[in-house]
Amino acid sequence: MKYYLAIDIGASSGRHIVGWKKDEQIHTEELYRFDNGVIEKDNHLIWDVEYLLSEIKKGITIVKKRYNIESLSIATWGVDYVLMKEGQEVFPVYSYRDNRTERIINEVHSIIPFEELYQRTGSQYQPFNTIYQLYDDKKQGRLKGVTDFLMMPEYLLYKLTGVKKKEFTNATTTGMINHESLMFDEMIINKLGMPKILFKKLYQPKEMLGYYDGIKVVLCATHDTASAVEGIPMRDNELYISSGTWSLLGVKTEKPITDINSMKANYSNEGGVGYNRYQKNIMGLWLVNELKKELCPNENIRDIVEKASKSSFEEIINANDSSLLAPESMKDAFDKLLKNKPESIYDYFRCAYNSLALSYKKAIEELEKNTGKTYFNLYIVGGGAKNSFLNSLTEKETGKKVIALPIEATAIGNIKMQMW
Structure with a gap:
C-alpha cells in the first residue's frame, strides 16, 4: 500500500496528515500538529517562516517513523509570499492582515481602475491582494535586486527541494492572472512598473519538484481552498x-x-x-x-x-x-x-x-x-x-x-x- 503526506497549513495551525487508498476511498490520519499565527513586530504583522519550516521538517521526521511515504506536498492560504534575492530571503514576510497596503491602494487604482483590473483578472477586491502588497514593496524599495516572489507554499517547497516553481491555483489569488490567458497579465505588470523577472512560468498541480529526505515532492493545488474543493465528494x-x-x-x-x-x-x-x-x-x-x-x-x-x-x-x-x-x-x-x-x-x-x-x-x-x-x-x-x-x-x-x-x-x- 502507498502512503502520501499532505501538509496543510492555515492561519492558526499546521498539520501533517497521511493518506492512503483502500476500497476506492482515501483514508487519512493526522500525525502532527503545530500552532501558527501572525507576529507583531515593528508595528507590522508578519509570519515567522523559519519557524514554519522547522515545524514542517519536524513533522516529516515523526511521520517517517510510522510510514514509508511515497510523496508529499504542501498547501497554505493564498496572497502572501516571500521575496527572494536568488537563494536569500528578504525579511520581513508580511501577513495579509497587516495594513501596509492602505497607503497605496488609491495609487494603484489611479494607474489601473479596479473595474479594469476585474475585467482582466476576475479577482475580487481585497486590500491584502498580492497585487497591492507587491506594489507597496516596490514603493518601499523592497523589490530592488529581488529575483523571485514565492507564494507561501512555493517557498516552503523550495526550502525542501531547492527548486522554485510557481503553482497555478495559488497564483490566481494574486489579482494578477489574466482570466483568458491564465498567465500573469503583462499589461498589469508593465503599467505598475513591476520587475518582469518576478513573473515566471506557472505550473499545474501534479508537477514534480524534487526530493526531500528520500521522499518525492510534488505540487498539489497549493491554495488550500483549491485542494479543499478537490477533496469534496x-x-x-x-x-x-x-x-x-x-x-x-x-x-x-x-x-x-x-x-x-x-x-x-x-x-x-x-x-x-x-x-x-x-x-x-x-x-x-x-x-x-x-x-x-x-x-x-x-x-x-x-x-x-x-x-x-x-x-x-x-x-x-x-x-x-x-x-x-x-x-x-x-x-x-x-x-x-x-x-x-x-x-x-x-x-x-x-x-x-x-x-x-x-x-x-x-x-x-x-x-x-x-x-x-x-x-x-x-x-x-x-x-x-x-x-x-x-x-x-x-x-x-x-x-x-x-x-x-x-x-x-x-x-x-x-x-x-x-x-x-
Whole structure:
C-alpha cells in the first residue's frame, strides 16, 4: 500500500496528515500538529517562516517513523509570499492582515481602475491582494535586486527541494492572472512598473519538484481552498463552503464570470483543477476565534457554542466589515457595529454565528443571480463543518440542504493530486 503526506497549513495551525487508498476511498490520519499565527513586530504583522519550516521538517521526521511515504506536498492560504534575492530571503514576510497596503491602494487604482483590473483578472477586491502588497514593496524599495516572489507554499517547497516553481491555483489569488490567458497579465505588470523577472512560468498541480529526505515532492493545488474543493465528494456540481478562519463560499464554473454584477458583489474567480472556482471570501470563524481568545480563552469551544445557541440576542452585524479584519479588540469592534449592548459574552458568539449565516444567505442569492442557476445542496467542509449550531442556522437562513462533511478535505484534495 502507498502512503502520501499532505501538509496543510492555515492561519492558526499546521498539520501533517497521511493518506492512503483502500476500497476506492482515501483514508487519512493526522500525525502532527503545530500552532501558527501572525507576529507583531515593528508595528507590522508578519509570519515567522523559519519557524514554519522547522515545524514542517519536524513533522516529516515523526511521520517517517510510522510510514514509508511515497510523496508529499504542501498547501497554505493564498496572497502572501516571500521575496527572494536568488537563494536569500528578504525579511520581513508580511501577513495579509497587516495594513501596509492602505497607503497605496488609491495609487494603484489611479494607474489601473479596479473595474479594469476585474475585467482582466476576475479577482475580487481585497486590500491584502498580492497585487497591492507587491506594489507597496516596490514603493518601499523592497523589490530592488529581488529575483523571485514565492507564494507561501512555493517557498516552503523550495526550502525542501531547492527548486522554485510557481503553482497555478495559488497564483490566481494574486489579482494578477489574466482570466483568458491564465498567465500573469503583462499589461498589469508593465503599467505598475513591476520587475518582469518576478513573473515566471506557472505550473499545474501534479508537477514534480524534487526530493526531500528520500521522499518525492510534488505540487498539489497549493491554495488550500483549491485542494479543499478537490477533496469534496460531490455527486453533482453544488455549492460549497470551505469553513475555517475564512469562509470561502462558491461553486465550480467552466469559465470565469467577470460581469459588472459579479464585480459589485465582490465575487472572485480562482483556479481549480480543470475548472474555475467562482467564490466569495467571508470573514469566517476568525470572528469566533478572536472573541474566544479575548473573552473566554480557557473555555471549551463546544461549551461556548452550546451557550451561544441558548442566547436570545438576535442583532446581527456585517460579517465582512473591514473593521473586523485585524482589530486590537474583536469585542470592541463588535460593540462599535452593534446598536444594542450584549448582556452576556455568549451574546457576542450568538451574534457572530447569526451574522455568518446571514452573510452565507446573501452570498448565495448573489451567486445564483450571477450564474443564472439554482442550487439545492450546500457542502460544508473544514473546521466549521463540525459546528452543528452554525450549520443549522445556515440551513435555516439559506434554505439549502446542508451537507456537513467533517473530513480533511484540503488534505484529501492534496493527496488526490499526488496519487495521480
